[in-house]
Amino acid sequence: MLRVSALCALCVLAPLADALELKPLSIYQSGFPAGTEIVSVQASSMRVIVSNSSQGLVDILALDPDKGLSRVARHQLLGEGAGEMTAVAFHPGEDWFAVCVRASDGLSNGRVEFRAAGDGKLLGSVKVGVWPDSLAFSPNGEFVVAANEGEGYVRDGEGLRSGEGSISLIDLRQGLAQARHSLIGLPDLAGVDGATQAAHQRLLERVIDGEELKIPFGTGPEHIEPEYVVFSPDGARAYVSLQENNAIAVVDVLQGRLQQVFGLGTVRHAADLADDGRYAPSAELFALREPDGIAVSADGRYLLSADEGDSDPKASKTKAGLPTGGGRTVSVFDAFSGKLLGDTGSQLDDMAAKAGVYPDQRSPNKGSEPEGVVSFDAFGKRLAVAALERADALALIDLDRPAQPQVLQVLGVEEGAGRGVLAPEGLAHVEHGGRHFLVSAQEKSGNVALFELLE
Template sequence: MLRIPTLCALCALAPLASALELNALDVYHSGFAAGTEILSVQASSMRVIVSNSAEGLVDILQLDPARGLSRIARHELVAEGAGEITSVAFHPSKDLFAVCVRASDGQKNGRVEFRSAADGALLKTLEVGVWPDSLAFSPTGDFVVVANEGEGYVRKGAGFHSAEGSISLIDLRGGVAQAKHSLIALPDLAGVAGATQAEHQRLLEREVDGEELKIPLGTGPEHIEPEYVVFNTDGSRAYITLQENNAIAVIDVLQGRLEKVFGLGTVRHAADTVADGTYDPSGTLFALREPDALAVSADGRYLVTADEGDTDPKIAKTKAGLPSGGGRTVSVFDAISGKLLGDTGSQLDDKAAQAGVYPDQRSPSKGSEPEGVVSFDAFGKRLAVATLERADALALLDLDQPGKPNVLQVLGADQGAGSGDLAPEGLAHVEHDGRHYLITALEKSGNVALFELLE
């Protein structure tokens, strides 16, 4: 059992308890052992769509405040060998959803399918870039932006080759049948302040011909891996994390162009860096943020990142003076300038330890591993919720002071929290009749967990 000798010291430093808290309501059991990964909620109908990458299908659930989550449809979309579902999104108002499907050959273009939510019927297929990994509808449903990660590597002479990462913009203003696709290329990131550079000596862990290899990360387009997409509140811009590259790309949606890329810099804070069965944040973490998901605050002023990390080497093997990968933080940036305002420091792991779910075996790597994040206003406060993949938990944050984000609570996502057997990943927030719900897909257990924010 994890011992926490520093708990009293942590409590003494913690801010006064907030009246807000997350409360577990329900768990939907898909019937599969794993694979529930990405979800999206349609506020107007209170329907939730969740993808199962392992099974090639999506489930559509009804969120009933009185009854929790229940399945109303299951659509089998991708046959074995025909690719893999990587992301899914509900249209904000129509009976329509979109899915990303990457090709079985990781060097070939993937596709986006638009389908009827009622019966799963295929309405339109568009070829996009290589290895599409995330997509989102704009708030009005007029556009879809896709992050084409281009993650797959093959051998090329004595080295390796990967397809270029890119961003797809799909214009739906003429309707799904007339949807138009354009591909937005990404530039070399050499010299972009705060982004990963060659001198950081970062490596990618990638499978090539069935073998796990460490591949040097460069700054050119073939080394850029777009990860997650979110729109701003009026739909004029889309923000895309470039996780391994420690940066965010900004797309001017109406102009159909890349506006800019800004780097995210490093964190330096207290951390537990030794797997010894004890939570002891007496070490120092110096790391690139490398966020997975990001969110935009309800007023559109701030970007909020879940700083998971995804490059090697890990802490113990990182050369002195160089950063490791993964901030273990939630960070807040100005949405216009890209300026860092603040981050959570060691709070996520501190609160996970207090809640009894800190994954000590991950101390030399990425700790609790923040992965998904949403931001919203509720009960007169600016808030965020993040999934902690390795702690099997959710974290509630107060963002009223963007320069000092405050972790209010860490709560286990289901039975077995802290074991690493749940892996909450996709996360969505929806408000209904003044009540605020959080829904998360538990990738390793095959389930979906429902929470309510209480005052």
């Protein structure tokens, strides 16, 4: 059932004085209890596409600045046994979109499909690497880059075998019928400064044949896990987060090659590491950043990372002197050199606690867990918004001083925020007529929320 409703007044949490603020506008309810995962906005048509991985379908929504979100189409793309849809992206100007589809087993190549927005018809398909998990169009729509996570494991005799992580570059300059694919391999990251190393003693948690296993994490291609893709504003470079590897891969798009890989280092800041029913940041968090979502500032100068974390053991179980996984921060890097400029420290959890949405039960693990991030300029300021998966909230961040990013506001995405049952995942920004909108897909509620940034 399709409904557009106003957000509960209880979800509107007060911003800091004299600050910009995000205002909830409406919620689109998909009719499914979960699965609304990735969102992409086509600014020229003010349409939103949202994937539902559990149903194998996409919804296309109209974004009306005054009326909110309403569904204009629903396309069933995948049937049973046809793989899993992991990501979706609208072409920036044409009436079609792209989806990532991972194969049903852990070692086979996935594909990127191109489909018509009007009826979902398949227009083309390109075989890519193993387990594609994210994709993005270049700003002019001439290229697609997909992050092939390769994280599927299968039993191989007494041991385990995994696909290799890689990056797919698809050249669309000659049209869909002549799409050209290049697979960009990734090097062993042993010795890469700031990247995850064997000495960090991190583990991967994977379920194989119904059994939950802890797998020692190495540095070779079979342990490299590309997660998220974003382009520079000029389209010359694509940045790919290597989440568990605590690194960023940079692709020279026109040359079709890997330009560099830089590590992201560690964070140290005050944190709450105890599940005791209250927020008390009395411990020091020492952690690898391990970002999921990344973003590039509107001027192309800065790369932002949402430092979610994805490796084990959790913070409360990590050995003394070793970093845990997940910085609980949004970090700012020089987009050209990879140099760290600053991060939010404990502010995300501090402000979530102040807003009443801090998930204390997650304190021993990864806190509010920043999942995704977008960056844009508005009202004369450089800004970012991060999705806090476990706090069920969004965080508005001032980036005018990149070395000291300031969290201005945290607010719940809908009723029930702070209990970890909504899980904002996909996040998109769009500007229309001088107004700025944020769209957030809640993976665990089946909803999509619309917000406006106000002065």
